[in-house]
Amino acid sequence: MIPTSNLAHLLLQTARRFPERPALIWRDTTWRWADFATRVQAAAAALSARGVQHGDRILLHARNSNAVLETMFASWMIGATWVPTNFRLTPPEIAYLAQSSGAAVHIFDTAFPDHAAAAKAENPACRLEIAIGPAPLTWEDLATHPTPLTRPADVDRDHPAWFFYTSGTTGRPKAGVLTHGQLEYVVCNHLCDLMPATTEQDVSLVVAPLSHGAGIHALPQIARGAATILLSGERLDCEEAWRLVEQHRVTNMFTVPTILTMLTRHEAVDRHDHSALRYVIYAGAPMYRADQVHALRKLGKVLVQYFGLGEVTGNITVLPPALHSEDDAQTPVGSCGFPRTGMDVAILDDAGAPLPPDVTGEICVRGPGVFAGYYGNPDATEAATRFGWFHTGDLGHKDSRGFVYITGRASDMYISGGSNVYPREIEEALLLHPAVREACVVGLPHDKWGETGVAVLVLADGAHVTDAELLAHLDGRLAKYKHPSRFVVWPELPRSGYGKVTKRDVRRLLEREATA
DSSP states (O other): OOEEOOTHHHHHHHHHHOTTSEEEEETTEEEEHHHHHHHHHHHHHHHHHTTOOTTOEEEEEOOSSHHHHHHHHHHHHTTOEEEEEOTTSOHHHHHHHHHHHTOSEEEEETTOHHHHHHHHHHOTTOOEEEEESSSSSBHHHHHTOSSOOOSOOOEETTOEEEEEEOOOSSSSOOEEEEEHHHHHHHHHHIIIIISTTOOTTOEEEEOSOTTTHHHHHHHHHHHHTOEEEEOSSSSOOHHHHHHHHHHHTOOEEEEOHHHHHHHHHSGGGGTSOOTTOOEEEEOSSOOOHHHHHHHHHHHOTTEEEEEOOGGGTTOSEEEOGGGOOSSGGGSOTTEEEEEOTTOEEEEEOTTSOBOOTTOOEEEEEESTTSOOOBTTOHHHHHHHTGGGSEEEEEEEEEOTTOOEEEEEETTTOEEETTEEEOHHHHHHHHTTSTTEEEEEEEEEEETTTEEEEEEEEEEOTTOOOOHHHHHHHHBTTBOGGGSOSEEEEOSSOOBOTTSOBOHHHHHHHHHHHHHO
């Protein structure tokens, strides 16, 4: 056993230092650090009294609220593993997560009774059901238990803390095992590379589900005593977001590119004071250059990009504010940054050999941010960690200075007339056309070329554009073999519960249209 501090100590230490300072603000309620810690310690004692043990899994399905962060730390206090889910998933999807994790405890927001029933039916390991909202046994009952647990359970460095489920865009989701030791490193790395000099004077706004990246982002805030602000509802309200930024003098937020673009293109950005912002962090997918430049014009040099999958908890690369610029000559355009502190990034070929600069291969990473494997899936773990590296499934290259460029997912690439085509560069070129607001390119079968690209576009309000105009726009920007063979206009693109455009669904809808 390698002794490691339990992640719950992050909260307990902060509560001792800043008991009266605000920890969490949601709607009209403010919880001080002392309040937050007391509720967590009470809930941990109540769970333990009901037979929840060291190593048990605790499944949570809920919208953002104070209870989400409380369940996280209460789980850790007793050495249990937190298993949060995205509240946008369907009952069958949640049932699978409950069954595959073998959760001993189900905690469900009462807004999701069908999800709770499906999970209970599919998971015989469940011994305890708790509700967030009115029910026989509620989270509030646990959080007001009279005898709080004072000391966190002892844990090993590799003791599971969090089952971080993949989004499942290629098959069923897998539970990436994030450990106490690994997440302690992640917290330090986030504070080092993403938001240096964060203190109790900082304030963070949450605009995404705490079940995934936003929950990871909350940990360094808790470690440093910075207050966390939640939106009042489960849907992104840009007007409310900017009002909260002004009201609470928000200094940092975690977003994904789609959310950042929505925020900076909403007219409220010009009506509210956001001068306190120091770090607006975006991750989850590459950001199109046109959207990046627009965000810089609205917010200034506060953007921080990072690249990192759930399995490495975001710790692959960083592009800090100083390297974001509206001027192409002053920024590595198209790059997601350089390797994070303590992490090693390589571009490997199919045999696991490193490739030279500017040659495309798979982006692979190793270091203390890499997860412990997929729970109950040794074959997937072995495939993802062959040659001693974690394989991201993303294609890209490094330049001579070590900046990383993502070409796209390996599964997105298609071969047209014998040539590899990477949809992302076509999408980037299409977005430079003023009529195009969003673009998604997928490869579909073609009698002559094997595969050709189909571009699905969402146009700007009131815009109209012809195929001939789009091809003329691409002429000179891309080789002819990369030009899409067809353009389709849709009112919107399908997205996963995490806000990402799901190319699998785009391809499926196109095939359905063709069949119809």
